[in-house]
């Protein structure tokens with residue numbers, strides 16, 4: 001039995017991970033469950049009888065590390081940066097990590113990747129799972145480009161000048177995926193792709209410039225790798241996060257199978273360039289590497305605040321990029337002298353959040 005620590009058990013990825021554990025109860029079991037405050041965790045605990053169960057708002061952030069002790073693999077499906085310490089603990093102590101959480105790699109990519117070896121790191125993000133499938137058995141030196149696909153979100157066909165008027169309800173209406181609110185807004189602004197370019201750069205050891213964003217409306221091709229001989233390898237599957245979760249936990253051997261795309265009826269696959277002028281947040285995935293490493297935390301924290309304020313109806317969709325880059329520029333000098341450590345990541349995260357809240361209040365965006 002593989003013992004799973006599930007961090008973020010009540011969220012979109014967390015509950016789908018439990019679906020995969022149910023489907024594979026002969027080989028997988030729940031070692032621990034952690035959520036923030038959602039009481040749904042009690043029903044989960046009664047179904048799966050974990051050895052450890054905690055709510056962060058009651059038991060404190062250390063429960064994220066307590067929960068992984070004794071597990072074979074940790075599924076990290078929390079939102080935000082709180083699980084960074086737990087991810088580092090796992091990799092230091094030979095516990096494999098199945099990582100859905102983007103923020104950990106975005107903010108602490110160098111720290112995390114330097115510890116991979118004793119324990120393995122499996123990406124659960126569908127694009128990164130696809131890329132790792134396309135890379136399997138290939139020499140990384142022969143990668144020419146990683147082609148990172150993106151649905152384009154709910155506003156892919158809306159003219160740029162109308163983007164200033166969209167509201168949270170429209171932005172939450174993702175055409176292809178059902179996900180948590182934060183990542184759904186990130187998909188609408190295409191900040192999600194900026195985060196994914198950074199993730200891919202760390203996970204696969206390539207410069208961000210070698211990761212090209214490609215709009216693919218159908219979300220069937222989950223990403224591709226082009227090799228120096230011109231060959232392109234792709235992974236195709238229905239948009240269903242349970243596939244990458246199962247691949248991370250069991251490889252190809254699991255019992256769950258997602259619906260396969262029907263080549264005879266459905267498949268009209270299209271690809272377009274990303275419009276960085278219309279979705280400037282996507283550009284941040286490249287631009288941020290011109291700044292000191294800790295500025296990725298500033299970028300991420302500024303975006304967190306923008307998403308929160310937008311969901312409250314107190315912030316314009318058109319302002320995301322300007323506010324995020326203003327925060328990055330504001331903290332750039334201080335960041336130059338800051339070493340990339342977990343402690344500094346948490347300090348810059350907090351400082352950025354209060355700065356951006358004040359900026360938004362002041363400007364009444």
Ligand SMILES: NC(=O)c1ccc[n+]([C@@H]2O[C@H](COP(=O)([O-])OP(=O)(O)OC[C@H]3O[C@@H](n4cnc5c(N)ncnc54)[C@H](OP(=O)(O)O)[C@@H]3O)[C@@H](O)[C@H]2O)c1
Nearest residue numbers: 008010011012013036037038078079082100101102179180
């Ligand atoms: N959803 C997807 O399809 C998808 C795909 C790829 C990657 N991801 C990434 O996976 C992560 C989770 O996404 P999601 O869509 O599953 O999010 P979600 O539905 O919002 O769930 C977030 C989970 O994290 C917990 N949580 C909330 N605040 C927390 C905090 N401060 N510290 C630790 N945990 C906290 C939540 O607990 P409560 O319920 O108690 O609040 C919940 O269990 C994100 O980093 C996202 O970018 C998601």
